[in-house]
Amino acid sequence: MQAIILQIVGLLIITTLIVLFYSKPNIESVETKTYAKLIGLNFLFLVVGISTYIVAKLIGNFNLINILQKTYMSILALLNLYSMFYCISIYDKEEKLSNLKKILLSITIISILLIIALPLNVIFEGDLLDGEGLSYDVALGHTILSFTFFLIITLYLLIKKYSLKKISPYIILIILYLIGFLIRSCYKELIFEGFFYAYILFIMYNTIENPDVKMAKELVFQKKLAEESSRKTLSLIEDMSEELKSSVKDLELISNTKIDKNNIKELNNVLSLFQENSVKLNDKISSILDLAVVKSEPRIVTYKYETLDMLDKLKQFLEIEKEDKIKLEMKISNKLPSVLYGDEAGIIKVVLYFFDLVSSILSKKNILLEIDNIIVGNFAKLRFKFITNDKSILNYVVEDKKTKELKLKITNSINYEIINNLLEKTNGNITIIKDKDNVNLILSVNQRLVSEYDIISEKEENRNIKIKYHNYSGKKLLLVDNNNLKLKEMKILLKPYNIDVTVAQSLEEMGNKLSDDETFDMIIIDDIIPNFEIDSFTKEIIKDQNGILNYIKKQAKYNITTIIMVTPNNKRIEEQYIKYGFNAYIIKPVNKENIDNVLNKYFETK
Structure with missing residues (x-):
């Protein structure tokens, strides 16, 4: 059985490849279709080769061995043919070499017919199973033709300075055959052809699958x-x-x-x-x-602005907007914060639209606008109170039966839809209060007293750290953590880089996002996620050799840079993560410096 040990190993490799290849979606291209034929032919090649040896050992019927050997050599000719087709398909996208393919197909058909028709002498001595004769010479000649073709293609690509990445498996095949013949001079019984083909098809799998699937x-x-x-x-x-x-x-x-x-x-x-x-x-x-x-607009842009400057602009716009018949009086609180963080333009826009809406449904055109704020923690709720004694506005107000709150009921108004869209993006709302004399329509918008980034920067792990930020717009990052607060902090740390960040709070949610059509350039995953404590998480990886990484690759079907956030420990678990395939780790708590180092390492173009 020593003679077919390599064939058995090759059969295991090709069986695994077939399972992997057909368990994933593949692009319908000439390249992938040819690859599918190659792995199928290689499987048959190995099965026939192993069967021939077993038949020779157990039965010893030379006629049956002769038929099996000719079948084996015919499949080899087809393997060589589709290998040449594969090389052509890589660089002949416009199919200009279709005539060459026809010539190669004709030569192969003639070779197979000759292999079948011409005599073959079976050599079977001890563990040695081989052949000789005209049939064998034709099969050998066809293999030499295909290898010559591979070398010509390689020389052409070198001259043209093209990439040799996808042709490299066949360069390796030629080298392996040369090594095989040298080894066979000492161990003549070894059969290696099927194993070599299985090996180079395994290499080829990694050159055709991942980039195309991601694209x-x-x-x-x-x-x-x-x-x-x-x-x-x-x-x-x-x-x-x-x-x-x-x-x-x-x-x-x-x-x-x-x-x-x-x-x-x-x-x-x-x-x-x-x-x-x-x-x-x-x-x-x-x-x-x-x-x-x-x-x-997917989101509101947050920036620092002066409150009184914003209100001065608002006054000017209101003067332009209001008609002559509208009497507008403004009262502004003297306790407003001098500086706020939020969307200045968005606030002006929503107030103007609200003013236009209110004035359009009033019979009496007298409006008092009071502007004040309520401070809660790091937030300031700006309140724009439109006060009127015109009770006709109540025709557009309804009471919520459950909450008893008053709400505007206005249909077929584009302005009202714009207001609701803007309020949704600024976490704002409309409140209506009526008393004996007046109706108060209060437009509230939340703004920050301190920027989120400044708050994070003041945390102990970020103090005295200066960062020169790079613009990584266009990059997509999947952030996996079940802690809402940590997710929010990470998104704030990543915001200056203009990265498109998507979050997942469980392995299942991560898997769903990876299997969707959107692709990611990087995953940052916490080491403590639902159902996984730090030790069991590590055990899961050790048990399945990089099980989490295999899960990520299985769901995504393309390679993604994967970073793990590691809880401080005395066991140097982070080194195990690198050993099992993670690209890098970040020791928690994550700060501006270590996240900057990781992003620059994998995103910055050299």
């Missing part, structure tokens, strides 16, 4: 984003058409009105009406476009 998933993800964007655009167009239809009809009615051109007063009235309706139409179009912009 395919990213393309599918981008396609979904485009389809969603298209759906929203169509929805917006439909909303726009319904919203504008009435205004356009009003203009059409005015244009069709018969006018006595000699009656100047009537002419002025019609022109004035036409102008008024044109302005309304323009306002509706502007509001619809503003709504589209608000909905398309």
